[in-house]
């Protein structure tokens with residue numbers, strides 16, 4: 001009889017893929033399914049089967065878990081994917097399915113940083129004074145609800161994906177991934193940014209902009225992570241993989 005995946009990994013982060021890769025190299029390898037929201041045009045290569053798209057809220061996820069006889073869920077979504085994390089918590093609690101959280105550590109300020117913390121994107125953007133020239137390292141979906149409020153400013157907006165809405169004509173839009181420290185320093189300097197606005201995503205992939213802001217003495221408006229429901233927490237794929245292997249599913 002063909003076995004079907006019994007571990008569901010909620011993805012959208014490098015850590016999710018790293019975990020799948022590590023579990024895959026175990027013998028016997030557990031059967032996993034990586035789930036993506038479907039926000040990006042091109043999915044990275046994955047070491048196991050994938051599914052794409054929402055489940056239909058917590059109830060839809062519950063149905064999926066039951067229909068597919070999932071025995072363990074790993075929430076390896078991004079720190080700011082608040083809804084998916086909440087739904088996973090509700091669905092797993094209702095069905096008594098173990099839920100693990102894989103979440104990279106957040107960033108913390110070091111000497112020389114000029115950070116101001118905010119609980120929400122709105123609070124950060126509202127604090128910008130007229131005449132500022134903020135560099136927004138935010139997702140296009142995050143920015144959308146605040147567009148009209150900050151439209152009059154001279155905003156520099158950097159995003160991996162092009163927004164599917166129109167940006168004010170006087171804004172500078174940069175479609176790119178984060179660069180290394182030298183590139184980020186050059187970009188902040190060249191665009192004349194007065195502030196860096198970013199979420200506390202953590203990890204090394206996007207941290208060079210913080211070092212760049214530090215070296216230029218720029219204020220950083222840091223949007224802090226949402227509070228999450230409690231579940232066993234692992235901050236590396238390696239630690240999560242060891243814990244999953246110990247479960248002997």
Ligand code: NAP
Pocket residue numbers: 010011012013035036037039052053054055056057058060061076077078080081082083084085087139
């Ligand atoms: P979100 O607000 O928590 O999720 C909104 C809805 O998208 C969820 O309710 C769910 O739809 C669907 N969804 C989210 N993650 C999913 C997954 N892994 N598999 C299947 N469906 C998923 O999430 P978001 O902030 O829009 O982020 C979407 C995805 O991008 C996440 O997977 C996240 O890991 C990744 N990501 C997010 C950020 C960020 O800053 N938010 C940054 C990098 C990567 P249903 O309710 O219909 O199930």
